[in-house]
Amino acid sequence: MPEPDAGVLARRREIVAAMRAIVPGEGVIDHPDGLRAYEADGLTAYRQPPLVVVLPETTEQVARVLAWCHANRVKVVPRGAGTSLSGGALPLADGVLLGLSKLNRILDIDYADRIAVVQPGVTNLAITRAVEEQGFYYAPDPSSQIACSIGGNVAENAGGVHCLKYGLTTNNVLGVELVTIEGEVLRLGGRGLESAGLDLLGLVVGSEGLLGVVTEVTVRILPRPQTARALLIGFAEIETAGQCVAEVIAAGIIPAGMEMMDRAAIHAAEAFVHAGYPLDVEALLIVELDGPEGECAHLIGEIEAIARSNGAVSIRASASDAERASFWAGRKAAFPAAGRISPDYYCMDGTIPRRRLPDVLRRMGVLSEQYGLRVINVFHAGDGNLHPMILYDANQPGELETAEAFGADILRLCVEVGGVLTGEHGVGVEKRDLMPVMFSPVDLAQQQRVKCAFDPELLLNPGKMFPELHRCAELGRMHVHGGAVPFPELPRF
């Protein structure tokens, strides 16, 4: 890497000094060793150390950092816990990385109104930990919940295995405090479901750090259900498993979670954690019911009947919480299990209409042969959210590129059958160039006009979500042409 010239170095010194004047002590990191810890998020194929890392401790510091960056036209990338799987927190070489990890306090818990008010750096699981003694929990449960922060959950509209019944982050967040790039502090939403005026809260959830920086989140907490039980159901064919899922939903049952694993995933998981999964099946369903004991027992009977009528070859219902945990053990270990059988894997995240499941899996198998890469499938079957894991070896020249091309084809397939590019991981840098597969130029232009209403200088997390960003002043209403801001080459690792 060539040495930066004197002008660049002077600019860097000026930015670092300004940040130090706002955030004292160890809250500003500019040493290369320190920066390296922030060079990637969960999408580790892309790495880029930022110009400087700033870790404010108060909303006021966040506002001052953003206002200074706005006044001085410095780009800003917000970062929660850095667990994004779509590169949402990938730094910019000439930008400030604004880490929210030190804003990590729980500010208020109100059981009568069933809400918790927390700072963005609080982890997803810490919310549940804080309220579980009173019998409550926070419903969205992404796999990374022990590490990921609620601020990041808001940015990515995170989901989890229970979002079939309890919704995504957007269905569980009632209000946020948002700091704009100019340092203005907005309050969006409140402590209830209702709002007046334009619903900017729904817009900000899932906006991937492009509209502002969230410094406080009010979430809905739920009473822990009286009981939870799970079913483990094996099928000789993917098609009949998919049909079973469709019939459960059509029967009006909304399980707390309904997960599917294909043969490759079952074998990988079983070899890793010995969960006791049947190995002679093509598909395994884990169906969890929660609620009053009588209701769970009743629904388990109904689902067993549906499974049997679809030719299930094995059915087990958990008789204890320990057994229920064993059913989940393999599913929860699917990602590390993939890591055991392949040097690298690439986890995709697309959604499809439930009924297209068998068709999509068949076509994914054809793609797997074409690309010469194995794929193992775990997915939130109930809401049609696929997580295919493409197995590859980054040390083999060209294999990463092949895996990415395969992944892009999977996402195109999802959109083609009426699904969505992303279920819960966000667009980030990973899927930004696929956005035109899903959206017309008119749709994308309107989304960007809304971005411009928050950040007309395009300083917040540029290079994410939009395949190209048009200068706001040039974003003609009738015609989208010219004026696109060039993104830097993506810093592939």
Place this chain on the structure above:
Amino acid sequence: MPEPDAGVLARRREIVAAMRAIVPGEGVIDHPDGLRAYEADGLTAYRQPPLVVVLPETTEQVARVLAWCHANRVKVVPRGAGTSLSGGALPLADGVLLGLSKLNRILDIDYADRIAVVQPGVTNLAITRAVEEQGFYYAPDPSSQIACSIGGNVAENAGGVHCLKYGLTTNNVLGVELVTIEGEVLRLGGRGLESAGLDLLGLVVGSEGLLGVVTEVTVRILPRPQTARALLIGFAEIETAGQCVAEVIAAGIIPAGMEMMDRAAIHAAEAFVHAGYPLDVEALLIVELDGPEGECAHLIGEIEAIARSNGAVSIRASASDAERASFWAGRKAAFPAAGRISPDYYCMDGTIPRRRLPDVLRRMGVLSEQYGLRVINVFHAGDGNLHPMILYDANQPGELETAEAFGADILRLCVEVGGVLTGEHGVGVEKRDLMPVMFSPVDLAQQQRVKCAFDPELLLNPGKMFPELHRCAELGRMHVHGGAVPFPELPRF
């Protein structure tokens, strides 16, 4: 009223001719008798015949109408069924009233994916009618559901007695087709919960016709619950009724609906429909449970115990659907019942945190004495959504103004205790001047910047929602000043 001058008449003729060129036959109304039918919506204190009424039959006609109006700088007020209680469809003397009533077809029903795709003029109840034979229904159920259209429901984010369990419109709409003021056709959301990019769908729901015109709506349909039962519980004090509501929720029970009526409402309703309500109580709760039969029976037992421990003086559980209907008869007749005991009434719509209910009702009583006007209360107690009805006589000089001042004080009180200006009726013209009670200038400016991202010339439904509209080009990012577009005097009837 003075005769308009020649220039105004020529302009009117030009606009009408342009509309006739796009929408043939009886779809354009400009005769004064015809216009009068559209001069008000459900907020009948305000009336203003529009310049012309246009009733397109296709999305393409909607797009052409809007594009022409944009090119010729003509204001447009969209209208669904005209049942808005906040004046959301109040016409403008110099604007086109764009009625969506002829876009009234159900386009697709997909039971496997549990969705219905409908045009905006389809009534709320017609969706349920179309799917009920297969055992499904559409959950949001505003009181006006027999008349109100799904397009209007989207514009106002309508609720109903069941939104405690099933959410508002925003929780039940998966996608829309939206035509912008320039005639561009956008598709927002899709057929599932997930989306990619900025969530413009959540923004458009509840935007009161200020961002675009919805020409197609994809809604979630739900399987009809196996059973529904209701409890009718009387209390000697409002406070204990409020405490009972809080404890039901805190116990983790989410009833399908939980409604409260105060003494005045009970007596008015009983005198009207003879529902068999107890007359010696201060508050009546109607709690509806739905789901599997065993679950309902179990929960009814739990709620009875909570009610007893809070000193309930009467408890009845419905033993049949007929009895359940009788419990609801009085509540559903509350509005006409108010009309029977008073020449006029003004129905408010604010929300408060549930636990503030007794306090707010007490202070509302004090306000009632101060203003010298009776108020009767029915409300969605479960989600803290109040519907106080202020009784007045429009024939008494000044009484309407007194009622409105009283109503504004009630809404200020809601905001003061942490609630929201509107639960499900929208801001419209009714509450627009109260928006600064709830939102800071910075919050309002950001909302308007988003409005400008859709409609920079402020042609769509101006005069609604925002207390003042700033010309978009003059809406400085740091300072909100000057440049406000003057609204016409509100056309009070």
